[in-house]
Amino acid sequence: MAVTREPGDRTDAAPDETVQLLMRIRRYNPELRADPWWDEFTVDVEPTDRILDALHEVKWHHDGTLALRRSCAHGICGSDAMLINGVNRLACKVLVKDVMPKVTVEPIRGLTPLKDLIVDMEPFFAGYRSVLPFLINDEGEPDRERKQSPEERERYDDTTKCILCAACTTSCPIFWGDEEYVGPAAIVNAHRFIFDSRDRADRERLKVLSEKTGVFRCRTTFNCTEACPRGIKVTRAIQDVKRAILFDRY
Amino acid sequence: MARKKSVYGPIYRGREGQWSWILHRATGVGVILFLFAHVVDTAVVGWGPDAYNRVVAVYHNPFIQFLELVLVGMVIYHAFNGVRIMIIDFWPKASEYHVPIFYATAALFVAAMVPVTWIIGRNILEALF
Ligand code: FES
Numbered sequence: 594m595a596v597t598r599e600p601g602d603r604t605d606a607a608p609d610e611t612v613q614l615l616m617r618i619r620r621y622n623p624e625l626r627a628d629p630w631w632d633e634f635t636v637d638v639e640p641t642d643r644i645l646d647a648l649h650e651v652k653w654h655h656d657g658t659l660a661l662r663r664s665c666a667h668g669i670c671g672s673d674a675m676l677i678n679g680v681n682r683l684a685c686k687v688l689v690k691d692v693m694p695k696v697t698v699e700p701i702r703g704l705t706p707l708k709d710l711i712v713d714m715e716p717f718f719a720g721y722r723s724v725l726p727f728l729i730n731d732e733g734e735p736d737r738e739r740k741q742s743p744e745e746r747e748r749y750d751d752t753t754k755c756i757l758c759a760a761c762t763t764s765c766p767i768f769w770g771d772e773e774y775v776g777p778a779a780i781v782n783a784h785r786f787i788f789d790s791r792d793r794a795d796r797e798r799l800k801v802l803s804e805k806t807g808v809f810r811c812r813t814t815f816n817c818t819e820a821c822p823r824g825i826k827v828t829r830a831i832q833d834v835k836r837a838i839l840f841d842r843y
Numbered sequence: 844m845a846r847k848k849s850v851y852g853p854i855y856r857g858r859e860g861q862w863s864w865i866l867h868r869a870t871g872v873g874v875i876l877f878l879f880a881h882v883v884d885t886a887v888v889g890w891g892p893d894a895y896n897r898v899v900a901v902y903h904n905p906f907i908q909f910l911e912l913v914l915v916g917m918v919i920y921h922a923f924n925g926v927r928i929m930i931i932d933f934w935p936k937a938s939e940y941h942v943p944i945f946y947a948t949a950a951l952f953v954a955a956m957v958p959v960t961w962i963i964g965r966n967i968l969e970a971l972f
Contacts, residue, residue: 679856702855766861813931815860815941828860829938832931 611637614647615695618659621706629706632656640690644677644698648684648710660709668822671758674701675710681760681820701763717759720775724783724801729794745790752785752830754823761817761827773806777817777827780808784830787837795837803838811835859945867924870917877914905970912963919955923948 613635621629636650645663652659663673666685673684676699678692689696704712730739755778762768762776783802787795802808808831817827855861888895901907927948931937937944 676855679854764855764857766855766857766864812864813860813928813941814857814864815938816855816857818938819858819860826938828941829935832935832938835932836935 610639612640612689612693614638614689614693616647616651617695617697618648618651618709619697619699620659620709621700622658622708638689640688640693642689643685644675644682644687644689644692644696645673645684647689647696648698660707660711662711669756671756674758674760674763674822675699676701681764683758683760683822686822701759703763703765703769704759712763714759716772717762717776717778718757720762720779721757721782723775724779724786724798725794726779726782726786728786728789728792729797730791731793739791741790748790749785749788751825752781752788754825755781755785756823757782758822760820760822761825764816764820765811766814766816767810767812771806771810774810775802775806777811777831780811780831780834781825781827784834787834799834799838799841802834808835808838859942863924863927863945863948866920867928870921870924873917874914874921903970905967908963908967908970912960912967915959915963916956919959920952923952923955 616634616636618632618634619629620632634651634655636647636655638647638650643666645666648659648661648663652661661673661675661684663685664670665672668683668686671683674681675684676682676697677684677687678697681701684698698710700706700710700712704714704716706712757778759778761781762778765774765777768774768776780802783798786792787798811828811831813828813832815828817831818825818829821827884895884898887898902911927944930944931941
């Protein structure tokens with residue numbers, strides 16, 4: 594498939610060079626079969642295409658019934674987290690040339706599959722909502738902005754980058770096994786407000802996260818940190834929250 | 844929030860952190876299983892020294908001695924890895940160095956196992972030949 598390139602764009606492949614990529618895709622359709630199955634497709638793509646392009650190629654030219662989520666196609670909406678060659682990645686951020694000659698694509702784990710690569714994200718968002726992921730400050734409306742020093746901003750900078758793709762949460766062995774664990778992404782988003790100097794509800798969030806469904810379920814496997822497409826130090830954020838609960842004045 | 848488990852495919856290709864965690868679990872279970880046997884064999888002393896000696900004599904065969912070697916290995920791994928986990932829990936910067944810390948732990952484990960294997964291994968070989 595053609596990719597628009599600007600003059601001077603760097604690419605390792607000659608323009609319009611096509612290669613054949615063998616795709617093994619885990620399919621699931623409860624209306625057809627009770628169990629998931631594997632389908633294989635060989636698609637013509639360019640080495641600099643992304644796995645998302647290859648999946649489009651399948652959906653548009655091979656099998657229109659393939660179901661997947663995607664929206665922005667540029668790594669910012671967080672729709673297309675998938676298990677690609679055994680690790681959680683955004684399909685729009687993995688290049689064909691890095692997986693040649695074949696790739697395995699599965700839905701993310703630990704959430705109920707609905708169809709093909711689509712899973713039920715609701716439990717993931719329920720965990721997210723449980724940590725009150727919004728600014729809480731009962732000191733009344735300020736007449737101007739709430740001031741914050743660069744150092745204070747720096748404290749939670751890393752965790753502002755989350756796009757809620759669930760790559761971290763569904764890479765976590767504890768999350769696969771424990772239905773109640775809120776998961777890494779919820780903790781990352783709690784971290785973002787707990788360490789925000791303008792917020793006043795850290796106590797409530799730390800209370801939610803000190804329960805047995807919270808941070809202390811984490812066994813520091815670092816799968817989440819390795820999976821995050823935004824490069825957030827997820828385990829580090831979880832450890833920060835653990836230490837806040839241990840050492841802070843609560 | 845109840846959630847139906849997804850159907851598991853091939854194993855997740857996690858890295859050092861995931862494998863050290865799995866080993867920590869496996870060795871933890873292994874050690875506690877031995878502990879049950881150990882409680883039983885020690886309790887036999889209540890029936891007098893004769894009974895105790897007869898039970899403990901079972902341990903003097905090469906196969907059980909090999910299991911003892913495995914047991915010591917499991918205890919040492921579990922102990923060292925436990926210290927590694929504590930370092931990661933209490934030293935904020937450790938999250939950045941968790942991979943080198945893992946390999947340092949692994950190196951310490953190997954270093955500790957050399958004399959242990961030498962001592963127990965010699966006994967096994969002597970018993971065999
Ligand atoms: S499609 Fe939006 S993040 Fe990949």
